[in-house]
Amino acid sequence: xxxxxxxxxxxxALILASTGLAITRRNLVxxxxxxxxxxxxxxxxxxxFGSPFLAALMVIIYAGAIMxxxxxxxxxxxxxxxxxxxxxxxxxxPAALLAAAYVVIGGLLLVNDPSSGIALAAALTEPAxxxxxxxxxxxxxxxxxxxxxxxxxxxALLVGRRPVKxxxx
Amino acid sequence: xGIPFGYVLALAGIVVAxxxxxxxxxxxxxxILLGVEVMLNGAAIAFIAAALRWQQLEGQAFVLFIIAIxxxxxxxxxxxIVYLYHRTGSLDPEHYNTxxx
Numbered sequence: 568x569x570x571x572x573x574x575x576x577x578x579x580a581l582i583l584a585s586t587g588l589a590i591t592r593r594n595l596v597x598x599x600x601x602x603x604x605x606x607x608x609x610x611x612x613x614x615x616f617g618s619p620f621l622a623a624l625m626v627i628i629y630a631g632a633i634m635x636x637x638x639x640x641x642x643x644x645x646x647x648x649x650x651x652x653x654x655x656x657x658x659x660x661p662a663a664l665l666a667a668a669y670v671v672i673g674g675l676l677l678v679n680d681p682s683s684g685i686a687l688a689a690a691l692t693e694p695a696x697x698x699x700x701x702x703x704x705x706x707x708x709x710x711x712x713x714x715x716x717x718x719x720x721x722x723a724l725l726v727g728r729r730p731v732k733x734x735x736x
Numbered sequence: 737x738g739i740p741f742g743y744v745l746a747l748a749g750i751v752v753a754x755x756x757x758x759x760x761x762x763x764x765x766x767x768i769l770l771g772v773e774v775m776l777n778g779a780a781i782a783f784i785a786a787a788l789r790w791q792q793l794e795g796q797a798f799v800l801f802i803i804a805i806x807x808x809x810x811x812x813x814x815x816x817i818v819y820l821y822h823r824t825g826s827l828d829p830e831h832y833n834t835x836x837x
Contacts, residue, residue, distance in 0.1 A: 579747045586751060586774055590758035590836040595766055602770060609777055616788050618796050621803075625780075628803050629820040633773065633810045640814045641766060644821050666753075673749060684744025687788045692796060700793045701800065708797075719808035723815035 576617055582595070582608035593703070595641045599634055606630040620694035744785035751778030753792050760837050765820070765827045 582605055589601035610625040677683050701709060752775050757785030780799045789797025810828065824831055 569738050570827070572739055573740045579743075582747070582751060583754075585754070586754050586777075590754055590762070590771065590774065595764070598767065598770060602774070605774070606777065609781060612781060613784055613799075616784050618784060618787070618799075621796055621799050624800070624803055626779075628807060629777070633807060636810060636814060637766065637770065640818060644827070670753075673747075677742045677746055679740065683740060685741050685789065686738045687741055687744070687785065688791070689737040690788060690791060692793065697793065697796060702740070702795055702836065705797050708801060712801055715808050716804060719812045723811045726812070726815040726819050731751070 571615065575612075578608050578611045578615065582606075582612070596638065599637045599641065599703045603630045606634065617689060617691045618697070620692070620697055741785060741789050745782060748778045748782035748785065751775075751781060754778075763828055763830070765817050765829060768829075769810065769817070772813075773806060773810070777803055 585601050585608060587606040589598045589605060592598040592601065606625060606629045610622040610630070613619075613625055614622040755774030755778060756778075757771070757773045758774060759768050762768060762771065780802050783795040783798045783802070785795075787793065787799075820832065821827060824834070
């Protein structure tokens with residue numbers, strides 16, 4: 568087992584543990600903090616797979632901006648945590664059966680696929696080469712993404728402009 | 737490097753499944769949005785692994801756009817959550833059936 572394999576398994580265990588803890592917490596602040604650690608694990612994985620620029624973006628945007636926005640909203644709203652309940656039993660059984668079937672079939676598919684045993688080769692994408700590639704071959708998608716961000720900004724301003732009082736309309 | 741492609745795909749699949757469980761089974765709008773984030777994260781892991789498997793940069797470009805779209809989705813989703821909270825005083829989706837009364 569090489570160092571890269573050990574690193575991959577350690578990072579995968581970290582991601583799964585912190586994400587699993589995050590989605591089961593009652594306290595929303597704890598959930599967000601655990602999820603920040605999960606995104607740090609994803610950033611490690613991106614770095615291991617040779618894209619340091621995306622690893623930096625993962626830390627800066629996902630863990631640094633998006634999750635902090637969640638924290639702001641949670642602290643602003645003073646959320647009560649309602650009584651959690653899973654599905655009622657008559658909905659749980661078909662859901663559990665379907666999920667188990669998908670897990671079994673997906674696992675068999677992965678095991679039997681000859682290409683899934685192909686070992687990934689190490690590679691490194693320089694941030695400069697990545698930027699050149701983005702702006703040469705998908706500049707239109709960059710423009711569309713910037714337009715989408717502008718639309719989201721306007722929409723967030725419009726929706727969060729003024730709290731509507733109960734019974735006003 | 738020697739990491740089989742299937743292992744990374746399995747990791748991405750498990751992460752997406754965890755996010756799906758969070759988005760369907762929790763009773764809190766903020767947790768539902770967090771579940772969507774986890775699912776996007778799993779998709780990004782699969783794209784990065786595919787970029788490395790075929791040695792193409794398209795996968796990494798997709799991850800960049802996933803991050804941009806997640807930022808837009810979260811800002812608008814959280815604004816909607818704040819609006820709903822001010823309107824109904826609750827984050828439980830079961831309290832939003834005001835048409836029933």
